[in-house]
Structure formats: structure tokens, C-alpha cells
Amino acid sequence: MEDNQKFSAEQSLQVIQSMIQKVKEEVANNSFYFLLWGWLVFIAAVLNFVLIKFTEFSHPYLVWNLMWVGVVMSIIKGINESKKEKVKTYIGETMRYFGISTAIIYCGLPFIFGSYNLWQYSFPFYILIYTAACFFMGSIMQFPILKWLGLLCLPIMIISVFIGFEWQLLLMALAILIAYIIPGYILSAREKTKNK
Amino acid sequence: MFKDLDPILHSQLRLAVMSVLISVKDAEFTFLKEKTNATAGNLSVQIQKLKEAGYIDVIKQFKDNYPQTICKITATGIGAFEEYVKNLQVYLTQPK
Numbered sequence: 001m002e003d004n005q006k007f008s009a010e011q012s013l014q015v016i017q018s019m020i021q022k023v024k025e026e027v028a029n030n031s032f033y034f035l036l037w038g039w040l041v042f043i044a045a046v047l048n049f050v051l052i053k054f055t056e057f058s059h060p061y062l063v064w065n066l067m068w069v070g071v072v073m074s075i076i077k078g079i080n081e082s083k084k085e086k087v088k089t090y091i092g093e094t095m096r097y098f099g100i101s102t103a104i105i106y107c108g109l110p111f112i113f114g115s116y117n118l119w120q121y122s123f124p125f126y127i128l129i130y131t132a133a134c135f136f137m138g139s140i141m142q143f144p145i146l147k148w149l150g151l152l153c154l155p156i157m158i159i160s161v162f163i164g165f166e167w168q169l170l171l172m173a174l175a176i177l178i179a180y181i182i183p184g185y186i187l188s189a190r191e192k193t194k195n196k
Numbered sequence: 197m198f199k200d201l202d203p204i205l206h207s208q209l210r211l212a213v214m215s216v217l218i219s220v221k222d223a224e225f226t227f228l229k230e231k232t233n234a235t236a237g238n239l240s241v242q243i244q245k246l247k248e249a250g251y252i253d254v255i256k257q258f259k260d261n262y263p264q265t266i267c268k269i270t271a272t273g274i275g276a277f278e279e280y281v282k283n284l285q286v287y288l289t290q291p292k
Contacts, residue, residue, distance in 0.1 A: 007206075007208055009284050009287045009288050010288070011208075012201075012206070012211060012284055013284060013288065015208055015211050015212050015215060016211065016215045016281070019212050019215035019216050019219075019231065019232075020215055020216075020218075020219050022216070022231045023216055023219040023220055023231070024219070083259075083260065086223065086224040086226055086227035086230075087220050087222070087223040087224065087227045088220060088221040088222050088223070089219070089220050089221065090220070090221055093221055
């Protein structure tokens, strides 16, 4: 691009539009986090259900220690991404701080549920958080599928209140499949197309 | 005809830089170079002019032992850009 001061008003407008478009095309790789956490929670919920229903294992909840894998991998990915980051977009920053905020909630809730021994009420809370988080992220990322799939978790949360703990685990798996795994794959396909 | 347009912004490369910076929180020099397809030398000169006008802040630092230049639009720059776009709209809607 030259330093041309004799360009027309139309050309000025074209420069502004094309630059804003180029910035909009900058794609953050959010699909990694959706797929990582989606699959970890899905596997843990299904495994927990299987262990309760079909085995005599006395500590089936131990499968939730899988979440530590997610914590470590998210921190490593976050550090690597911040090293490579050439631009900070407002959407990217909003998503980052929203991610950290929800991580604080996800880490804090087990402490509260554990302290009061209220585990049987925990999954409806988590499904409710998925609903709100996906609705917010879908709106911010201008990704309507995520918004509507997130809202689909609301009836799942309502149903989960009326059923037993072990069946809540399956609903938790269903909710994470709808709210994280499916949008994660759609996002991943979109990122691959745009990054080509 | 273009007398109302800010001469600092009415330059293809400076306008391109400002258009990128108005859409983001901040951007590295390499990102601006990639998006504008400008040469490093020319881009440095234009960034310096924008900085001298008070339209952008330029932060020079080291990241992993490599020098890094970060550019960020200032409140003055946002105002000037908005004024420029407003004047451009007036010009474009005028009958020719």
C-alpha cells in the first residue's frame, strides 16, 4: 500500500471498509476450548454414570479429576496463544475474561457443593451455567447456533431437577454435547475454512 | 474539494492503519504490516506521523527477547477518525 494523498473519497471509504473486514476475518481459535472441555465433561459424566449403575466401585466421583487435564491443557494453550498473539480484539478480550470468570465459578462451585454435601443439586446448576454461558458467548461471537443450542439446555436443566442423581449425569452429558461439543465442531470447521 | 478532510488521515496507508486500530484494542507492528501490505520502512514513517499527531500510542517492548512494537489508537485518534468519516459521508452524499 502506498502513501497516496490523491485518492478519492470512494477510495477512502474502500480502504476503511477493507481494513475493517480484514480485522473481522481474524479468527480466534475458540473451538479448542469447546472441544477440550466438552469431551472431558462428557466422558467424566458418562463414566460416572457407568460406574454408579454397573459397578461396585465406591468412589465413582473420582472420574471428575479428569478436569485437571483440562485445567493444565487450557493454561498451556492460553500461554502459547498469548505468545503468538499479534492483535488484541475487543471480542477476544471479552471472551478471555469471560472464560476466566466462568472458570472461577466452575472451580468454586464444587467447593460449596462439597462443603454442604449438596452434590445431588450440583448438575442442574452446571447445566444452567452452560445455558447462560453459551447464550452469552454465542451473542458476543455472533455465532447464533451456539446461542440457540445453549438455550436448548434450559429444558434439560428443568428435567434434571425432577430426576435422580445418576440420571442427571446422563442429562449433563447430553447438555455438554449440545452446548459445547456440537458448536465446537462447527466452530472448528469454520476456523479451518477461514484460516486457509 | 477535500479541504475539510484531515490531511493526516487522508493518506492511504495512514488511513488503513487507523481503520485497523479503530477496530481492535491494540495491534503489533507485524500485524499492521501484514494487513496493509506495506513495506516496513514506509509503515514506520507513517506510524511516526500518526504518533506525532497524537492519534496513536506506540509502545516498544521486548517479548521473548525480541523487540515488539505495539500500536494503540488514542482518544484524539478516535475523534479525528470519526470526524474524517463524517466529512467523508458529507462529501459522498453531495450531488456531483
